[in-house]
Amino acid sequence: MAVRDAASPLLLGLLCLLHTWGARASVEVNMEDKVEVFLGDTAQITCMFKSDDFGGSGGMTLEWYYIKSTKDTQRIYSQDSLQSTVDKNTPYSDRITVGTTGTAGEVVLTIRDVQLSDDEVAFNCYVKIIGEGSGEGSTKLKVFKTPEDPTIQGVEQGISVSDEVKRVASCEVKNGYPKPKITWYRDKMPLHNIPDAVKVDHRVTTQSSGLFSVNSDLDMKVEKKDKDAVFYCEVTFLVPGAEKMLESNSINITVFYPPTSVNLWVESPEGKVKEGDTVEFLCASDGNSESQYFTINNNDGRSLKMENVTRHNSGVYQCTVDDYENSVNLSANTTLFVNYLDEVVIKPTGSVSVDWKKEFSATCNALSSLSTSTTWFKDGKEVEKGHHLNLKAVTYDTAGTYVCVVTVPDIQAMQANASLQLTVQGPPEIIEKQLTEKETNERELELTCHIRSFPTPNITWGTSNGKIISSSNHMTDVGAKSVAKVQVNITSNTTVFCNASNEFGKDSVTYVIKFTKHTTTPATTTTTISPTTITAANTSTSINAAKPKSTAKAETPKPQEKVQKGSYGVIIAVIIICILLLAILGSVLYFLYKKGKICNRSGKKDFTKEKSSKDKIVVEMKSDNTEEAILLGVNGEKQLPNDQ
Template sequence: MAVRDAASPLLLGLLCLLHTWGARASVEVNMEDKVEVFLGDTAQITCMFKSDDFGGSGGMTLEWYYIKSTKDTQRIYSQDSLQSTVDKNTPYSDRITVGTTGTAGEVVLTIRDVQLSDDEVAFNCYVKIIGEGSGEGSTKLKVFKTPEDPTIQGVEQGISVSDEVKRVASCEVKNGYPKPKITWYRDKMPLHNIPDAVKVDHRVTTQSSGLFSVNSDLDMKVEKKDKDAVFYCEVTFLVPGAEKMLESNSINITVFYPPTSVNLWVESPEGKVKEGDTVEFLCASDGNSESQYFTINNNDGRSLKMENVTRHNSGVYQCTVDDYENSVNLSANTTLFVNYLDEVVIKPTGSVSVDWKKEFSATCNALSSLSTSTTWFKDGKEVEKGHHLNLKAVTYDTAGTYVCVVTVPDIQAMQANASLQLTVQGPPEIIEKQLTEKETNERELELTCHIRSFPTPNITWGTSNGKIISSSNHMTDVGAKSVAKVQVNITSNTTVFCNASNEFGKDSVTYVIKFTKAETPKPQEKVQKGSYGVIIAVIIICILLLAILGSVLYFLYKKGKICNRSGKKDFTKEKSSKDKIVVEMKSDNTEEAILLGVNGEKQLPNDQ
């Protein structure tokens, strides 16, 4: 039974148009040979038809069929001028639609969710026009699925070089459609089957989904050169309209082969070896075999370490390799030489005394396996190069510690040293003689005397009158230098002598001391800061008291209370024509009257 649906207006219009044209000629149908599509995508198959004469008035019928084989052919769709029908119970009943492209004479079959079962299925388009004839065309559907990335796995154990063909690696690619192909490569060169040399075996597996998986094994006769070879597999597969390729990761294989030579060398230290170093030997062969066995001077293993080597470790060292599986025995030698530098010998040695202004010489040397360089130092400064130290006219400045350093230029940090203590003995020598004049007003003065001498001198202090102030009680030795101090009581200008002497001579220095007597300060009235105000206040009070006393006296005078005791009979006050005030005073002892004016001038009596 067929399902009948109303035909689309566009398709019905197309059919009516063809009917109106009324073509009388045969119908021509054109279709593509194939349509390619990815699994799960949508496929569109176009049917294009036309006739030579559209003048007829008959109707048109359109039908779609799928053909898997001659025994599996079935209609899936039909269309006439009135209706369209999608046939039931076919593999495509729920997955197809038919429509037009908008161009006259073109119909499109759309297949959704393409399955692997659709691959290689032919879809026929049958067109019949009444009165004109019929035509049909066919398109085959091709389905594709991109496979997963290929994986490669090399053999875990090593492969021995031999005449046998052995498994090298396996490659697998999964879930592709159609069947993918695998090609093997060694160093970018493809590998093909070669009898007794290379064997490539492919196995194709069809999954329950219908997809293909391919496994491939590579077997070959391994050679020594294959130890550095790079192997990988390449997968080629089809996609709509093209062929693509995927490569696996690259791998190396472990190749076992017997040794043909062996080598022994000093790995460390680099360069020349010296006593005290740690020496490491390494031994290696050009073979790669699990059955190799190494010994170095009867010590098992590929390496030998010796710490704190001495010259006695110098000699020939041998490495031996035995490959029992391949019946190989090889050996190699190397020579170790440990360089040495003996202790430094100085002559004369220890502590040496030299007379002042005399010459001194010393030698320094050390035995070494290499050429050496010798340098003399004093107080960290270079004083001489070479084995000999020559000092002329030694002084106290020459005394000290001399260090002889012997180095080996060819080996860094290879050196030895020894020291010599030089003492210069001679007469005392007083330092800083120019600072001998001093001026002071102190009653007590400390004087210092600096002397260079060896042995330590006797030091005495004295004055110009022959008095001994002090001996060397306060003297301290600092190497070949002595320091003496004395306290001198000063009461006047004094001359003090510092005398130093030993078995080789003497020296002295004179200190001229000028004593300046301090002036006695004049006594000064000490007035406290606040006394000036008190004095001023007292003066003001005195002035006020005098004014008050004067006022009282004047008041009493006006009242006539004063001068009665002196026998004065009266006071006469009159104003003269010259505006002078005259006071006449009379005394019982004299009759002479003395007249005083206001200006304090004495006046004679007859002037009144």
């Protein structure tokens, strides 16, 4: 191990002699007073030196030493013009390197993985230049470790107000370096030792790692105001180049103190109380003591719950608190009033009958502890406000159920109701007065008659010839509504009567039924009249003639189907006129034929000779009983029935 020979008096004497003779040392070494670094980090210590003949012909020697004390000094590195050496078997043999910064006269000692044992160690830089002299400087290394977050713990049990100083809380911070400090706060105000009031006790523990842990206890004389106080501890510690702070969580403490007042109130429901509510009383004092005992109207506890209250629960309620430990007895009162709404009374009540067109009135009311509002409803619709219901000239529409609703505006959902059934009695009134004419081609028809009446009328169905079809008095609704149905066999135009009668009068309605026979549509026939041509599609043109030797009687055929009104009306009118003209022409021809004016009975005469094939006239003549038919062929020949 290479060690600086500090004990050689000969060498020291020689150096002093050279200095005295004028060979003064011109080497100047500059170093920082201290270097600060976190535990486990890397420290760099710079040695800066100057010389009047720096870089001259003389040789230079550089050495680094660590100094813990006057008895613990050792070289750790040496360098000359030939070589550099890290001394072995030193605490820094494996953790140091020496290099330059690139600037002349600057050398840096690097220490890796700084340990707590490196704290407060001085590192000396010794520079010697032959022919110029020597110089040295020193830097002290400072090591830091940030502590863990502080923890705080309040006492588990409550603290009674008294004149004694009692433990309030404890605070601890672990593994810091150098030793951290703890300060107590109450509501952001620092607490210091005050005789007979506040006591702060700190204990420092050095861990096996060399780090410090600090425990602190806070004892104080607790007052009532401390029940709402916030306590916490603050830790301050050093870091390289600064001082930092950490705060613990905040806590409250439980303080026991005797009561000075007590209060009783209705917790629920909010606002005014009504019958049927659930009422809950709560009692509380301004004290906080384990020895407090509460009663509400001789019921133990701080609360009292009553379900489905009535007006009989109204009254004065009292809460009493006894603190035996502190010899305190206090009480407080509150008044409960339960509002009520009695059942609704309607006069007249139940079901009432009123004569048709007469007046009707009713009253409705309900006793209540508060002012009320009354409304009458029918079929869910409001008909009148107030206690009185007045109806003038009642009709069957007036009949029905009337509901009287009494509400208390000051309390939501506080209401009661009752109903009245009104029946209007009078003569029958048939509803379908305007639906008296029907047209059908069916053989059987169902008719319906709706009547409003009370009492229930006797309903009779009959025909114009005095025949009674059916009778019924079926009641279908309380609102004086009856309905009657009948099946009528139809063979021709018929008139049917619906007659309704009761003790107050009668009414009737007449159904005029027009029966339309089924018709068969013949094949399409085209009738052409020159020079104007009119074509009737899907139409049979019939002319009903009388029996032989009688004047033919023209009859316009009924259309098979109903024709839509509008533009078709003009076409139909034209067709009918053409048919009438054809009928007249046929009659004239027939008359001339009978007289023998156009041809004899035995011969044939072609009166269509000059006509083209398109100007053919086809006419079918039939009598009402179809006994005889005369056809005019395309050649104008007349054929008797026995010739066909």
